[in-house]
Amino acid sequence: MKTFDFSVNGKPVSVALHNEDTPLLDVLRNELGLMGTRFGCGLEQCGCCMVLIDGAPEKCCARPVSIITGKNVTTVEGLGTPDAPHPLQQAFLDEQAGQCGYCLSGILISAKALLAANPSPTRAQIALALDGNICRCGSHNRILRAVEKAAAVMRGA
Amino acid sequence: MNAPSLPGPLNDNPRLDLWVSFPAPGKVVVNTGRVELGQGVLTAMAQVAADELDVAMTRVSVRSGVTDGMPNEGYTAGSQSIQFGGLAMGQACADVRALFIDHAARILACGANELSVRDGAFFRHGAATGHDYWTLAPAIDLSVNASGLARRKASADLRFVGQSSARTDLPAKLFGDDVFIHDMKLAGMKHARVVRQPNKGACIGTIDEAAIRRAAKGAIEFVRSGDFLAIVGDNETAVELAGGASVNHVTWTNVETPTPLQQEANWLVQRPVIDRLLGPPEPSDAQGKQRFEATYTRGYLAHASISPSCGLAQFKDGHLTVWTHCQGVFPLRGALARMLKLDASKITVHHVQGSGCYGHNGADDAAADAAAIAMLMPGTPIRIRWRREEEFIFEPKSPAMLVKVRALVDADGKPSDWTAEIWSGNHNGRPGGGNALLAGYALPDQEPLPQANEVPEAAGGGATRNADPLYDIADKRIIHHMVTETPVRVSALRGLGAMPNVFALECAIDELAERAGVDPVAYRLAITTDMRARAVIEKVAAMANWQANAPGGNGAGRGIAFARYKNRAAYSAVVVELEVDEEIRLRHVWCATDGGLIVNPDGAINQLEGGVIQSASWMLREQVRLDGGTASFDWDTYPVLKFSEVPPIDIALINPTSSDMPLGVGEATAGPTAAAIGNAVSHALGIRLRDLPLTRERIMAALLQE
Numbered sequence: 067m068k069t070f071d072f073s074v075n076g077k078p079v080s081v082a083l084h085n086e087d088t089p090l091l092d093v094l095r096n097e098l099g100l101m102g103t104r105f106g107c108g109l110e111q112c113g114c115c116m117v118l119i120d121g122a123p124e125k126c127c128a129r130p131v132s133i134i135t136g137k138n139v140t141t142v143e144g145l146g147t148p149d150a151p152h153p154l155q156q157a158f159l160d161e162q163a164g165q166c167g168y169c170l171s172g173i174l175i176s177a178k179a180l181l182a183a184n185p186s187p188t189r190a191q192i193a194l195a196l197d198g199n200i201c202r203c204g205s206h207n208r209i210l211r212a213v214e215k216a217a218a219v220m221r222g223a
Numbered sequence: 224m225n226a227p228s229l230p231g232p233l234n235d236n237p238r239l240d241l242w243v244s245f246p247a248p249g250k251v252v253v254n255t256g257r258v259e260l261g262q263g264v265l266t267a268m269a270q271v272a273a274d275e276l277d278v279a280m281t282r283v284s285v286r287s288g289v290t291d292g293m294p295n296e297g298y299t300a301g302s303q304s305i306q307f308g309g310l311a312m313g314q315a316c317a318d319v320r321a322l323f324i325d326h327a328a329r330i331l332a333c334g335a336n337e338l339s340v341r342d343g344a345f346f347r348h349g350a351a352t353g354h355d356y357w358t359l360a361p362a363i364d365l366s367v368n369a370s371g372l373a374r375r376k377a378s379a380d381l382r383f384v385g386q387s388s389a390r391t392d393l394p395a396k397l398f399g400d401d402v403f404i405h406d407m408k409l410a411g412m413k414h415a416r417v418v419r420q421p422n423k424g425a426c427i428g429t430i431d432e433a434a435i436r437r438a439a440k441g442a443i444e445f446v447r448s449g450d451f452l453a454i455v456g457d458n459e460t461a462v463e464l465a466g467g468a469s470v471n472h473v474t475w476t477n478v479e480t481p482t483p484l485q486q487e488a489n490w491l492v493q494r495p496v497i498d499r500l501l502g503p504p505e506p507s508d509a510q511g512k513q514r515f516e517a518t519y520t521r522g523y524l525a526h527a528s529i530s531p532s533c534g535l536a537q538f539k540d541g542h543l544t545v546w547t548h549c550q551g552v553f554p555l556r557g558a559l560a561r562m563l564k565l566d567a568s569k570i571t572v573h574h575v576q577g578s579g580c581y582g583h584n585g586a587d588d589a590a591a592d593a594a595a596i597a598m599l600m601p602g603t604p605i606r607i608r609w610r611r612e613e614e615f616i617f618e619p620k621s622p623a624m625l626v627k628v629r630a631l632v633d634a635d636g637k638p639s640d641w642t643a644e645i646w647s648g649n650h651n652g653r654p655g656g657g658n659a660l661l662a663g664y665a666l667p668d669q670e671p672l673p674q675a676n677e678v679p680e681a682a683g684g685g686a687t688r689n690a691d692p693l694y695d696i697a698d699k700r701i702i703h704h705m706v707t708e709t710p711v712r713v714s715a716l717r718g719l720g721a722m723p724n725v726f727a728l729e730c731a732i733d734e735l736a737e738r739a740g741v742d743p744v745a746y747r748l749a750i751t752t753d754m755r756a757r758a759v760i761e762k763v764a765a766m767a768n769w770q771a772n773a774p775g776g777n778g779a780g781r782g783i784a785f786a787r788y789k790n791r792a793a794y795s796a797v798v799v800e801l802e803v804d805e806e807i808r809l810r811h812v813w814c815a816t817d818g819g820l821i822v823n824p825d826g827a828i829n830q831l832e833g834g835v836i837q838s839a840s841w842m843l844r845e846q847v848r849l850d851g852g853t854a855s856f857d858w859d860t861y862p863v864l865k866f867s868e869v870p871p872i873d874i875a876l877i878n879p880t881s882s883d884m885p886l887g888v889g890e891a892t893a894g895p896t897a898a899a900i901g902n903a904v905s906h907a908l909g910i911r912l913r914d915l916p917l918t919r920e921r922i923m924a925a926l927l928q929e
């Protein structure tokens with residue numbers, strides 16, 4: 067057993083694991099009970115498992131937990147709540163952006179990272195920033211509209 | 224007087240208490256046999272129920288997808304949920320409301336027509352009576368059959384139906400809640416992975432247990448029955464690693480090795496087939512008319528759900544409970560009963576949401592895996608989640624299809640005789656009938672299966688779906704060759720045969736228009752008297768500002784296509800604008816749809832848009848590759864359209880409140896989008912491409928041939 071210390075959504079956590087190569091995604095879901103970050107492929111191809119690691123968007127399904135010791139992880143649970151939604155979550159609700167919704171956790175995280183780096187992205191820039199996220203239901207245009215809307219709200223426009 | 228006929232699902236499940244209950248003051252629960260697949264059906268059902276019962280939508284909870292105490296509506300598929308399930312829900316609620324009104328009228332000694340209902344409370348000539356559904360409920364027996372006598376609300380009185388309503392399932396998905404089956408946890412649950420039998424009839428040779436245990440880096444155990452082998456453990460990471468490693472450490476005999484040749488639709492011709500002729504025989508001579516003939520093909524497609532399939536099961540005290548994200552809990556229960564030799568009354572199947580499935584993906588099979596393991600480990604709850612590669616390789620595929628269109632053309636350039644000759648595997652590989660669950664091929668002592676049947680024409684057909692043009696053509700027929708053995712397992716994907724058939728037929732129409740020297744929009748209108756068909760074609764042409772006879776061949780093009788889904792659901796016409804050099808870039812898509820009465824306009828648009836994008840992805844990117852096995856096993860080897868490749872899409876609903884009859888919309892855009900892309904590419908290049916997908920290689924080859 068080895069112990070790993072890092073923080074998730076601002077709270078310090080400590081997990082003891084036999085296998086230090088356990089992917090961060092498995093730790094979030096199975097050790098910490100944070101189910102918002104989804105499994106889609108385990109191959110860093112689909113973006114369902116996107117989290118922020120020290121603010122940078124990363125697919126965490128193949129990222130061994132050992133390398134995030136001391137870092138801060140943000141998951142979809144760290145964005146907002148139904149009572150106090152993040153502007154992105156509110157915009158996705160307003161635009162009804164999603165069908166099955168399985169891709170949305172990862173997309174919200176990618177979008178949050180984009181808006182932190184570029185508060186006024188063009189639609190083409192948003193699309194490019196989301197190219198690492200697959201949406202199979204075809205909710206793309208609604209999602210792009212929602213991110214544009216959230217960007218405007220966050221800029222105070 | 225004859226009793227009015229009940230909508231199909233209500234006729235099959237007539238007891239009103241199966242549909243509606245009033246469990247607590249202010250609360251209404253309605254049950255639907257339809258399940259949420261991300262299409263918003265539960266929201267739409269709440270709208271229908273709230274209108275018919277005259278209650279606020281917030282009072283209505285919709286339960287769905289359990290095999291106990293709920294209507295059995297078979298599968299949630301084929302864009303039929305609203306068209307048929309919604310009608311049943313509406314009539315059941317109307318009948319319930321009428322029972323309450325009659326009862327209240329008796330208590331109040333007044334006429335039923337003096338009473339009205341507002342948000343569940345009963346009023347007489349507008350004055351409160353002190354009665355509501357919940358005070359009256361104890362006196363009313365809902366264990367009676369629906370009469371179908373109650374009048375449904377007139378369109379003018381609908382308050383919720385016809386209004387865009389926010390999806391009730393969406394918030395939880397945006398806040399990362401445990402909404403998906405993948406997020407379920409049962410006390411004492413173990414994780415599992417199956418060591419997949421490579422194909423039906425393959426047998427386990429050797430198992431290097433030590434190597435698999437080493438790869439797991441954690442405790443695992445093996446569970447086996449016949450050629451069904453599973454890995455089980457407390458730690459999901461360990462079983463996932465073991466599952467991945469097992470591919471290299473378990474050998475099999477009788478392994479089939481499909482070749483790249485078999486991935487193409489051409490391979491289907493000359494295979495053993497079951498033949499059918501629908502319509503009059505084909506005339507043997509051209510009767511002095513011009514002949515047209517062209518062949519269109521499409522390869523195998525994957526559902527490629529964003530999440531691999533998942534299933535949970537527990538066998539406890541002689542009862543099996545299964546949780547699944549499949550499209551039909553009742554049919555799955557039947558198939559499990561047969562596979563496990565367990566009476567169906569000893570099985571309960573619950574639907575829990577998964578990612579979008581678009582048809583028959585691995586969901587049923589994952590549930591069967593969990594059930595098979597649970598039976599071998601009584602008492603222990605089992606959760607299985609397929610590996611990504613497993614989903615791609617083992618989910619049933621949409622069959623490859625080859626469609627030959629032959630037409631006889633009159634002197635005025637219009638077709639008078641039309642033949643669609645189709646080669647395809649079966650689109651109905653769902654469990655039950657002649658199809659096993661995957662685990663059933665590996666478990667011992669399974670009963671032989673009858674020949675599987677294609678979806679009957681009465682249900683819209685499978686390979687023949689939409690092969691029959693809606694246009695005014697004097698003689699039409701379909702020659703259907705059902706190929707009985709395919710190199711991969713095949714089943715239902717969104718629209719079944721509609722996409723390849725509409726692609727073939729609507730490209731052929733464009734080819735005929737070109738021969739006749741008539742603009743494609745004008746040509747379609749000249750052979751269509753169906754007013755609703757004309758309306759969507761005219762509307763989409765106006766939306767796209769269609770220019771008749773616009774010159775093409777310069778790398779930019781536009782195409783139009785039309786279909787009425789199943790020739791009896793929604794009408795859709797699509798215009799696509801694109802550019803082609805070596806690759807195709809979609810610039811804009813316009814779509815006009817007449818789906819009759821639309822319950823939730825924004826929800827319908829969401830579905831139509833999703834259909835456009837998915838179809839565009841099929842057209843430009845998708846084909847399952849075969850090479851010694853299924854060579855499309857991840858998102859690199861089976862790419863789909865990306866955010867930056869999706870064009871802007873404008874969708875218009877025609878007369879969404881004008882008619883009382885809703886027409887299914889979920890699958891209406893796939894065919895027209897495919898054909899509109901095909902026609903636009905031809906317009907852009909001046910060359911006709913008839914084999915899908917329209918990959919870079921195919922475009923280059925066609926350009927070189929010129």
Ligand code: FES
Nearest residue numbers: 106107112113127
């Ligand atoms: S689950 Fe991590 S990228 Fe797909």
Ligand code: FES
Nearest residue numbers: 165167201202203
């Ligand atoms: S909404 Fe289903 S995958 Fe995006």
